[in-house]
Amino acid sequence: MKRLITYFTAFSALILASTATPSTVIHAGTLIDGTDSDPVSQVSIIIDGNRISSIESGFLQPEAGQTLVDLSQATVMPGFIDGHTHLSTQLSPSSYLERFTDNPATTAVRAAHFAKLTLHAGFTTVRELGDSDHISVAVKRGVNQGLLEGPRVFAAGKSLATTGGHADPTNNVRDSLVTAPTASDGVLNGPYEARQAVRKRYQEGADLIKLTATGGVLSMAASGQNPQFMQDELEAVVATAHDYGMTVTVHAHGKEGMIRAIKAGVDSIEHGTYMDEEVMQLMIEHGTYYVPTITAGKSVAERAEVDGFFPEMVRPKAREIGPLIQQTFADAYAAGVKIAFGTDAGVYDHGENYREFIYMVEAGMPELEAIRSATWHGATLLAQIDNLGSIEAGKLADIVAVEGDPLQDITLLKNISFVMRDGQVFKQ
Structure with missing residues (x-):
């Protein structure tokens, strides 16, 4: 014994x-x-x-x-946190055709490659703000299971838009080639469908909600800044998301769309190109974070000068809006708006996320604060400060x-x- x-x-x-x-x-x-x-x-x-x-x-x-x-x-x-990425895409002259030519499997392979580039650039965590075919949730799970080499992913899944809005995938596409998108597809109209869209993202495994409160630069639509959600729709999105423990971030270039979103209680504003003193003070009052994406603005402005890179509907918006973001960032920082690092990776080439640090410092943010925007503040925005940052x-x-x-x-x-x-x- x-x-x-x-x-x-x-x-x-x-x-x-x-x-x-x-x-x-x-x-x-x-x-x-x-x-x-x-x-x-x-x-x-x-x-x-x-x-x-x-x-x-x-x-x-x-x-x-x-x-x-x-x-x-x-x-x-x-480890750095990029608060605004799109791992499944990388902008090129063929980008607007890829959704008709590339199968989801092709997109997933590309996303795995871009995830590795991002990690090796020093970004150990990302907020993935908008995709198709559930790619971001799949990458998140692949990384968590040790199947993929990439950053920790907090995924929004498909961005939410109104009909004809910035994230409506059917914009400028012939009716016979697409079916009308629904709230489950991320296109909603009215507060009832807003709730349905949020719950669908939750069901699919998303960690947060991304919506497009104004027009955008790269969408096939005329305006890059008009408000695209009504107040009751925004409030329905935010209330439902917060019930499910999800934060809400908002793509916004125009002032009115930002004001509506901030009043509705969103957690952060992406891009924020035309924010002014009124918007900044409202953000300070509500504790709303600003994620600037200066790199994306500069990149689209540069590429707008390349003939054939963008469709002609997109080109003037890229020329007009892109160059403004760095000055908006400088004004917001001087005003005391809370800032978290984010680049809109995929609008420029993946792995070049570091460029945002350089542009932030150029605009007047001290080097240490720029690093903290990608560490402490990024984790705070993700509600992960107990684990990260x-x-x-x-x-x-x-x-x-x-x-x-x-x-x-x-x-x-x-x-x-x-x-x-x-x-x-x-x-x-």
């Missing part, structure tokens, strides 16, 4: 050892932790499994069974690093040298 107990004890110890949570020690030359604290030098970050267990002064030597990651010559930061004990081990000091040269963020998501190293 004693021998049996001895064997059982030894076997149990072996099982526990084989399933023990791996432990990692990171030596960080400089740590920007994402909080409002100043950077600190020469610290050790202790990681157990997928969470940070402690941050210690000095370079601690790893104990038996611990793995050392030497970033003693690097600046270490929380800073390097602190108890939080998920999403960590990136770069050679040099990005507080002196923000362009260094173009070359991320180390990426860890959920305690797993993906780039070193």
Whole structure:
């Protein structure tokens, strides 16, 4: 009996050892932790499994069974959060034909590739704001199950629009080629259908709601800024989404559409091109976040000068609206509007998300605040500040690093040298 107990004890110890949570020690030359604290030098970050267990002064030597990651010559930061991406698309002269030529399987393969590019650029979490064929939910699940190499995804699924609105997929398409979209397809009219559309996104596995409160630059419609939802429709979307624990974000360029959305209680405004002092003060009063997407604005303005890149209906909107967003961002920052980082990736080439940092700093935001917009504020907007957004004990081990000091040269963020998501190293 004693021998049996001895064997059982030894076997149990072996099982526990084989399933023990791996432990990692990171030596960080400089740590920007994402909080409002100043950077600190020469610290050790202790990681157990997928969470940070402690941050210690000095370079601690790893104990038996611990793995050392030497970033003693690097600046270490929380994994970046891009609050506005579209992983299933990338703008090109053929983009407007792809929904007629590409099967969902093709789109899914493309999304997997773009997800990997995004992760390797240092963005360990994204808000995926609008797709088709449930691609974003599929990518989210693939990443969570370890089947895909990509960022943690918070998915909106299909964007919500009114008939003829910015996210109506049937715009400018011959009637015989499409069926009339319904609330289940993301096209709604009236508060009843608004509730139905939100509940359908929830049923499909979406994490949040994206709606297009005004016209847009790239849609096949004449106006890029007219309001496209009535107040009762917006209020129905927000109330229903909040009942399901989902945040609501709004694509908006025009002033009136923003005012209606903010009053309805949305959580963030994307683009915000024509916001003025009245809109900014309303956002401050309601605590509404602004996600600027300067990179998308600059990209469409550049591409509008390339003959044949855009349909002629789109080209003048891209020329007019695109260049304005950086100045809007500068005004909003100066006014004290809360800002979370977001790029509209897919409107420009995936993997170039770093460009937003450069444009934000150009417009007057200090380098440290630009980094915090993509860490602390991104996590706050996602309602994930308990898990993400800073390097602190108890939080998920999403960590990136770069050679040099990005507080002196923000362009260094173009070359991320180390990426860890959920305690797993993906780039070193």
